[in-house]
Amino acid sequence: MRSADVAKAAFLVFLAALLQVTVFASFDATAGSPDVLLVTLAAVSLLRGPVVGAAGGFFGGLVADVATLGTLGVTSLVLTVVGYWLGRYGETTGRDRAHAHLLAVFVVTALYAVGAFAVHFVLGDDVSAGFTLGRALIPALILNTLAAVPIFALCRRLLVPSRAVERVREVSLLG
């Protein structure tokens, strides 16, 4: 992968993290807000694979945690796993599927909510499963899936699918 590509991906994730904490986190439509950082990370990971996805997740989470003076590493931890999983999905099952990005964002929004809930629960924060996995999740699923359309279009324009990713071998079952 070229360094220009890495710079573009890093810029996208950096911008998304800042927009998320500065603008979108306060946008409270229908009791939820879109997570543009998660959606941008999904786009970058699907287009650039698991290593860039994991690195992007770590970087985006770090920017979010630093900007909000939050507990360092919490957002990074969940987003690193999310970025890696999305990258693998993009390389394997999601390849050549027209709606892979929408499906990926939908599924990863739910998984991210569960993962973040688990991490905050383990860290002793006062969290509500009913609110996180019920009332807040449904608007998040809808808003993130809607946000995926323009964000993916923008990311695809900036990060043209690389040949390296296209050349990745298909996973085949032996026997």
Added chain:
Amino acid sequence: MLLSLVMITLSFRAGEDGGGLDNLQGAGATALRPFQIGIERVVRPFRDLYGWFDGLSDAEAQADQLRAENRALRQELVDSLGAAQENQQLRKLVKYKGPPSLRDYERVAAAVVSYPPSQFVQELTVAAGWADGVRVNDPVVNGDGLVGRVTKVADRTAQVSLLTDDSSPVSAVDVRTRAAGIVQRDRAGSDLLVLDYVAKSRIVHKGDDVVTAGSQRGERLGSLYPRGIVIGKVKFVSQDDVYPFKRVQVDPYVDFDSVDAVFVLLPKGTERP
């Protein structure tokens, strides 16, 4: 992942006193501040436009309600002014020294530069920090009432834990009946607060205002907040045989989802480390 886990561990080990990692985070936050302020300025007109359209739907009903409230408040103001003057004279006569009030604090205005990144966190970041005299535990208010307290300070930014955070309980009283208790978050995910630990023998009415109780500065376990900052209005009162106190739900005046500027209160006339 390992790096994330190491950072989480270091953050927790550093605690509120901070440490090397906290200093690095503070420097990072200061570096990000111009970007955040830039984005905030670009987005502000769009946000205002959204707020304008959002407010249009119930503007008429709200205007009628506010007119009625205004009439009632006008009379109350006249009564209060007389009482305040009398109070002032009596205080002078007996040389009374009460707990600190808002007049004993300076205000530092600060824009909100970041909002909670997820619903698990009830914290804001504001564009005022150590260099502006802000310190940990300083009270934070806005035009509507109490917002929270400062929990972390960097050079040019500070983290504010909202009143809806479970680590921000506040001693408070019912203005009308002086029933005292502790205001804290109702439950995770709820927008309401509770005035807890109110004795069953005390009277609390629905619609009463709840304000900070305050306590003498320098007292052991004294309140962090000056007296008389409005918190909210009593929404629901009940009691039963199971719980030893009244159950009082409070609807906060501050809309914690749309706070965009705050005042950090700094005590006047005290040397700060």
